[in-house]
Amino acid sequence: MGLVEIFALARVPSILLLGAVYGAYVLTGGVVFWKLEGNLGREDISAILSLYVFIFQVLQDASKAGLSIKGNQTSDGFWKFTSSAVFAATVVTTIGYGNISPKTTVGQIFCVFFALFGIPLNIVVLNRVGKYMLTIERNICDFLQGKTTHPRCSRFLVHLVSYLCGVVLFFVVPMVVFKGHEGWSYSQAIYYCFITLSTIGFGDYVADSNPEQAYPEWYSFIMASWIFFGLAWLALVINHTIDILERLHGFLNGWWRRRSEP
Amino acid sequence: MGLVEIFALARVPSILLLGAVYGAYVLTGGVVFWKLEGNLGREDISAILSLYVFIFQVLQDASKAGLSIKGNQTSDGFWKFTSSAVFAATVVTTIGYGNISPKTTVGQIFCVFFALFGIPLNIVVLNRVGKYMLTIERNICDFLQGKTTHPRCSRFLVHLVSYLCGVVLFFVVPMVVFKGHEGWSYSQAIYYCFITLSTIGFGDYVADSNPEQAYPEWYSFIMASWIFFGLAWLALVINHTIDILERLHGFLNGWWRRRSEP
Numbered sequence: 001m002g003l004v005e006i007f008a009l010a011r012v013p014s015i016l017l018l019g020a021v022y023g024a025y026v027l028t029g030g031v032v033f034w035k036l037e038g039n040l041g042r043e044d045i046s047a048i049l050s051l052y053v054f055i056f057q058v059l060q061d062a063s064k065a066g067l068s069i070k071g072n073q074t075s076d077g078f079w080k081f082t083s084s085a086v087f088a089a090t091v092v093t094t095i096g097y098g099n100i101s102p103k104t105t106v107g108q109i110f111c112v113f114f115a116l117f118g119i120p121l122n123i124v125v126l127n128r129v130g131k132y133m134l135t136i137e138r139n140i141c142d143f144l145q146g147k148t149t150h151p152r153c154s155r156f157l158v159h160l161v162s163y164l165c166g167v168v169l170f171f172v173v174p175m176v177v178f179k180g181h182e183g184w185s186y187s188q189a190i191y192y193c194f195i196t197l198s199t200i201g202f203g204d205y206v207a208d209s210n211p212e213q214a215y216p217e218w219y220s221f222i223m224a225s226w227i228f229f230g231l232a233w234l235a236l237v238i239n240h241t242i243d244i245l246e247r248l249h250g251f252l253n254g255w256w257r258r259r260s261e262p
Numbered sequence: 263m264g265l266v267e268i269f270a271l272a273r274v275p276s277i278l279l280l281g282a283v284y285g286a287y288v289l290t291g292g293v294v295f296w297k298l299e300g301n302l303g304r305e306d307i308s309a310i311l312s313l314y315v316f317i318f319q320v321l322q323d324a325s326k327a328g329l330s331i332k333g334n335q336t337s338d339g340f341w342k343f344t345s346s347a348v349f350a351a352t353v354v355t356t357i358g359y360g361n362i363s364p365k366t367t368v369g370q371i372f373c374v375f376f377a378l379f380g381i382p383l384n385i386v387v388l389n390r391v392g393k394y395m396l397t398i399e400r401n402i403c404d405f406l407q408g409k410t411t412h413p414r415c416s417r418f419l420v421h422l423v424s425y426l427c428g429v430v431l432f433f434v435v436p437m438v439v440f441k442g443h444e445g446w447s448y449s450q451a452i453y454y455c456f457i458t459l460s461t462i463g464f465g466d467y468v469a470d471s472n473p474e475q476a477y478p479e480w481y482s483f484i485m486a487s488w489i490f491f492g493l494a495w496l497a498l499v500i501n502h503t504i505d506i507l508e509r510l511h512g513f514l515n516g517w518w519r520r521r522s523e524p
């Protein structure tokens with residue numbers, strides 16, 4: 001079994017296509033929210049158009065385009081667009097911090113229709129990514145089972161390691177990063193991580209939104225990736241928990257019936 | 263086919279048992295949040311104990327207990343408890359308005375663990391209620407198909423009527439109620455309904471939380487029922503939409519493969 005099979009590379013194009021549809025949907029939503037809620041001028045539209053051109057360049061040739069996006073787009077218009085896009089992302093993921101929310105009637109009505117199609121699309125994309133992560137884990141399991149003399153032990157070990165990797169990657173690392181860049185305590189940072197990834201999103205703590213903090217260039221991109229993959233991972237974990245609870249309920253149900261029957 | 267079969271009454275006890283576990287979990291969470299975040303005195307604890315006694319009375323004999331809860335519990339303590347319980351409900355449903363959120367470190371840590379088990383429990387309960395609603399709809403379908411000479415037509419009609427009933431019950435009626443009792447416009451009320459039932463929960467509009475409004479006695483109870491059954495119904499609708507999107511994706515995927523193969 002080679003790397004192509006272990007990482008199921010044949011599935012990557014269809015996932016990337018779905019991801020492109022998802023990204024375009026969120027970015028388009030961001031533009032519309034900005035247009036409806038903010039003051040979108042002509043020069044801003046040209047900035048957005050150049051962003052779309054950039055995205056198509058990335059799709060055509062990922063290696064050529066490089067990382068030139070941040071350099072020439074640091075105008076005020078681009079940053080207003082990013083906050084609108086982040087808002088659109090909090091709508092489709094149903095996090096909904098509420099630190100920004102549509103105030104105009106048209107914006108509110110658009111928000112309803114945007115969410116109506118965006119939330120199912122988001123669930124489909126996250127499910128697909130989550131299943132892909134599960135496939136990689138299973139393939140690593142199968143690969144190691146062929147090499148070892150303790151198949152059960154290695155399977156348990158892979159599950160444990162992948163679970164711990166998830167916790168470290170989606171909770172411990174962000175906790176340390178947020179503590180450093182947001183000025184929160186460790187407990188506040190872990191609280192923020194959990195409230196965000198569980199999609200509760202109180203909005204009492206929101207990363208990347210403190211106007212008094214100077215955030216590094218890569219911050220919002222890393223944050224978006226963290227939310228996206230973290231949601232896919234946590235959806236898997238929650239599905240496992242539901243599975244356990246449903247089995248428990250079935251067991252209790254059977255016990256209840258056996259007891260009530262004479 | 264009688265009423266017992268159409269409404270699948272055999273399933274009701276297990277659903278009620280699950281609902282009781284769910285209710286006890288949310289109410290216990292409400293007590294702990296109140297203890298951690300508010301100033302919970304001795305007289306408040308006795309009020310909560312009498313509430314629990316009342317709940318057990320309801321479970322033992324639903325018809326005897328009657329509606330005596332509101333009369334003798336209008337002390338300040340009871341109302342603080344309801345707002346803590348509503349907060350606990352917004353956590354497990356992942357709505358998370360954020361108009362109230364834990365400020366103390368212990369409260370935040372408890373919130374994380376409360377949500378960790380509460381969210382899966384909430385999903386299980388809503389799935390069970392949603393499936394029960396679907397079963398009733400299917401049984402009505404089957405019942406009418408036996409009586410009519412146009413089986414396909416009647417099946418489509420039942421689907422349409424049940425969908426329209428859901429829209430009226432969970433969007434149109436609440437919209438009118440909120441317009442009357444919260445002083446919102448129709449568009450704000452429908453925006454609030456959707457943002458709540460989709461679990462986005464920005465918290466820019468929150469019903470039953472304006473201190474300047476005098477709400478009727480039944481208001482918070484009706485609101486809780488609306489959120490609970492509305493979430494179950496909307497979960498069904500969103501699942502149908504996901505089903506359509508997954509089929510569309512499978513179709514596009516097949517088309518893409520057929521095109522890329524020579």
Ligand SMILES: [K+]
Nearest residue numbers: 096201358463
């Ligand atoms: K929220």
Ligand SMILES: [K+]
Nearest residue numbers: 095200357462
């Ligand atoms: K939310």
